[in-house]
Every structure is written in C-alpha cells, then in structure tokens.
Amino acid sequence: MAEIRAAADLLSTVIAPTPMEFNRGLSERVGADVFLKCENLQRAGSFKIRGAYTRMSKLTDDEKARGVVAASAGNHAQGVALAGQMLGIDVKVYMPVRAPMPKVQATKAYGATIEQVGATLDESLVHARAWAEETGAILIHPFDHDDIVTGQGTCGLEILEQCPDVKTVVVGLGGGGLLAGIALVMRELKPDVRIVGVQAEQAAAYPGSLAAGHPIAAAAMSTMADGIAVGLPGDVTFPIVRDLVDSVETVSEEGISRALLFLLERAKLVVEPAGASAAGWLLENAGTSDIEGPVVCVLSGGNIDPLLMMRIIRHGMVAAGRYLQFAVRVPDTPGSLAAILADCAGVDANILEIEHIRTGPHINVDEVEIALRLETRGPEHCERVLRAMSAKGYTIVRELEQA
Known part of the structure; x- marks a missing residue:
C-alpha cells in the first residue's frame, strides 16, 4: 500500500x-x-498511463539513456509513448500487424518509433524482448512487473x-x-x-x-x-x-x-x-x-x-434485436417484391437494404432469392416479423450473417 x-x-x-x-x-x-x-x-x-509512468519514472539515468521498448496492441503503447515524451526517454514499440490504426497513429504522435510484427500481442512481445537483449533497451512489460x-x-x-x-x-x-x-x-x-x-x-x-x-x-x-x-x-x-x-x-x-x-x-x-x-x-x-x-x-x-x-x-x-436479416425465395414475377415490401410495412419493419439473387445452386430459373435487412424494435418485434412472413406464405430459406 x-x-x-x-x-x-x-x-x-x-x-x-x-x-x-x-x-x-x-x-x-x-x-x-x-x-x-x-x-x-x-x-x-x-488506464495504461498509470503503470507505464510509474515504471518508467523509476528507471536510473543510465537506463533512461538506453531507451525503452514495449509490445502492445495499442493502449499500453500509447501509455509508454506518452510517459516517454514526458520523461524524455526514447521509445520503441512493437505492435501487431492488425493493431487499430488510430492506436498506431496516436502512439506515433507521442513520439514513439513503431514496428508492426506478429498477429498477436504475444508474438509482438517476442520481438520486443529480442530488441531489448540486442540493444540494452529496457523492456516495459504491459502487465507483468511490480511497478506496473x-x-x-x-x-x-x-x-x-x-x-x-x-x-x-x-x-x-x-x-x-x-x-x-x-x-x-x-x-x-x-x-x-x-x-x-x-x-x-x-x-x-x-x-x-x-x-x-x-x-x-x-x-x-x-x-x-x-x-x-x-x-x-x-x-x-x-x-x-x-x-x-x-x-x-x-x-x-x-x-x-x-x-x-x-x-x-x-x-x-x-x-x-x-x-x-x-x-x-x-x-x-x-x-x-x-x-x-x-x-x-x-x-x-x-x-x-x-x-x-x-x-x-x-x-x-443485431444482438439487441434492432436489426433483422433473412432471405426468402419467391417466384420471379412482377409484383413479388412489392408484396414483400407491403408485408414488411404491415408489421412496422423498416427496410434498410434489399438484395436480389437470381442465380445459385438452389434457385430455380423461375425463382428469385430476396435478402432483406430490416430495422426492428427488439427481439419480440423480430419474432413477430418472422411469424408474419411465415403466415403470408413466405419460406425463409436462410438467415443472414448477424454481424
């Protein structure tokens, strides 16, 4: 304490x-x-600045002069880079190749040198350790240190x-x-x-x-x-x-x-x-x-x-039932789409996107598959829409990716 x-x-x-x-x-x-x-x-x-600044402020003058290295998906990188900026310490950070771009840009803006390697934090950490051993830079671990x-x-x-x-x-x-x-x-x-x-x-x-x-x-x-x-x-x-x-x-x-x-x-x-x-x-x-x-x-x-x-x-x-996404197969005749639009409107579902799919291994030449993305008001409303579509004779052939 x-x-x-x-x-x-x-x-x-x-x-x-x-x-x-x-x-x-x-x-x-x-x-x-x-x-x-x-x-x-x-x-x-x-919260990362709390641990990063605490750790880096305790470095000796010699350690500060050697610079520090870190591995991070983004937040620790920014904390270390900001602490380095305030304490006058050179910072190098290894970040995964798919690290969020705003986190990468923010880390650079604080003055750190960035190298993106590996798919995960653990892979980036391997490179950070190697850099520390090669150059004498002090590794600022994202979590595994008493000062952090x-x-x-x-x-x-x-x-x-x-x-x-x-x-x-x-x-x-x-x-x-x-x-x-x-x-x-x-x-x-x-x-x-x-x-x-x-x-x-x-x-x-x-x-x-x-x-x-x-x-x-x-x-x-x-x-x-x-x-x-x-x-x-x-x-x-x-x-x-x-x-x-x-x-x-x-x-x-x-x-x-x-x-x-x-x-x-x-x-x-x-x-x-x-x-x-x-x-x-x-x-x-x-x-x-x-x-x-x-x-x-x-x-x-x-x-x-x-x-x-x-x-x-x-x-x-989607998880909250605010979107509903599914596809139905109907005859490829005039009025089929208009009927679907009217039936969706009848249950207060707002249509956001429609996609016509006319070719596929399970679609007959006289059919069309219509993919619908609807704005709904919750899980109960989603269920009501699906029940209404079934009652109107539509066959829901597949539910679309829900995210």
Whole structure:
C-alpha cells in the first residue's frame, strides 16, 4: 500500500482522477446501484498511463539513456509513448500487424518509433524482448512487473475515494495488471468487496490457468476486444489474481458489442470493446447473478477505431434485436417484391437494404432469392416479423450473417 500511495502521489502531477458516473439504465437491469469508473476518459484514452509512468519514472539515468521498448496492441503503447515524451526517454514499440490504426497513429504522435510484427500481442512481445537483449533497451512489460501493477493500483484508491461503500468491483481482464492492482488495494483497505475479473470468452487464458494452478496459454485468441486479448497470464499478476480475486468470468462477443452500444446510447460514453467487457458481463448476468451493490464497473479504455465502432454498433444492434436479416425465395414475377415490401410495412419493419439473387445452386430459373435487412424494435418485434412472413406464405430459406 505504501508503494501504491507513493505512485498516486507521483501521478498526481501527471493525470487527474477519472470520473465516477452513476448509470441508471445499468442499475435498473442489474437490480443494484452501478457506477462507471471512466478510465476511457483517462489521458491517452486508458488506464495504461498509470503503470507505464510509474515504471518508467523509476528507471536510473543510465537506463533512461538506453531507451525503452514495449509490445502492445495499442493502449499500453500509447501509455509508454506518452510517459516517454514526458520523461524524455526514447521509445520503441512493437505492435501487431492488425493493431487499430488510430492506436498506431496516436502512439506515433507521442513520439514513439513503431514496428508492426506478429498477429498477436504475444508474438509482438517476442520481438520486443529480442530488441531489448540486442540493444540494452529496457523492456516495459504491459502487465507483468511490480511497478506496473503498483501504478494500476492507483485506480483502486480512486474507486474507494469516489465510492467508499462499494460492494462489488468488476474489471476487464487481459494480462491482469489492472485487476491485480485494484485487488491489492481492495483486500488491504476494504477486504469484504467482491472482485470480479472478466475475460472475452474467445480469448480467455485465466480460467484454464486458474484450474491448472499455473499460467497456461489460451487455446484460441479470437475477439474484437484486442486490449484484453492476452494469451498467457503473467508470473507477477497470476498469483495475485488467483489469491485475491473472487472469480474470473467470461463475456461473449455479443455481450461486448451490446455493452458498447448500451454505453454509447445510455451513458453517452465511447468505449472500446476491451473497456466494455465488464459492462457486458453485468448486462449478460443481469437478473441471474447475485450482484450486490453498489457496483463499480471499470471502463478501462476508449481507444476504438471508428470503422470497428461502425461494425460493432451494427453487431450490437443485431444482438439487441434492432436489426433483422433473412432471405426468402419467391417466384420471379412482377409484383413479388412489392408484396414483400407491403408485408414488411404491415408489421412496422423498416427496410434498410434489399438484395436480389437470381442465380445459385438452389434457385430455380423461375425463382428469385430476396435478402432483406430490416430495422426492428427488439427481439419480440423480430419474432413477430418472422411469424408474419411465415403466415403470408413466405419460406425463409436462410438467415443472414448477424454481424
């Protein structure tokens, strides 16, 4: 705690406490007061500056002169680059080849040298380690270092200052630096708080590692939440999470996209997929899990590619029943399309896109397949539209990709 408080004093001249926002919509769904800890509004767009600046400020003059190297999908890169800019340290960052372009550009804008290699953070980290060994640069690990965990723990101090009666803290989990730091603070200062870590279902290394009792690599890494797509828990963070965190849960891709859309619409907050993972778990478990309030849900980052945001918003709207996409096969005669349009209008479904498909292995020469994308008002409305189409004699031959 002394080290975490010292880090908070150090950071007080670098960053300001991020807001804590009560969210009525999420509270109503969960059945308990829910507060959003808005690290998406942090300097450089995520919590990462806390750990990066804390770690880099402790380097000796000789180490600073040798420069630093990091591997990151984006948020740690920006945190390290910004800290390097403020401390006068040269920064090189290895980023995956498919790292979001805004994160790459922002990292360059802070003065870092970028090299994009590998498909994942873990592959980029191999190159960062090699560069450190070759040049003597200091590796600034994204999560697996005591100073990184200490710096991230300052977020936990702010949570207790802003919501002293908190009962549950929900935090997105990748490598575990933020969760470990917050857990250290909670167990020392408010040990009765329930701490929940949330991983993307399709990139979850912690559940298997916890079951095995030691870090093991995830079998697969396929998630839109690039900020928490970490294939192997760290040696520093794993035992802290194992010993101090009450549970590690997972959230589906649909849950993440639904949460991102919910936060945009209801909280007026732009959050990246990794940053929305904790909110996604709360939404998926609303009414089914014993969640005691007040709840603090940490929104860990807001650095999202606008193109990805467009795709995720659409994905979230489909998951929320706001879009309905399907295809029907009808006779290729005058009036068939007009009839479909009229029938959709009859159930208050707004047509967004129509596609005629006249050739295919399952389409007869006198038939046409019509793909429809409709704007709907929720899951019940989607079901009503499909029932109405069936009642009108249409055969739904396939449902279209829902994201």
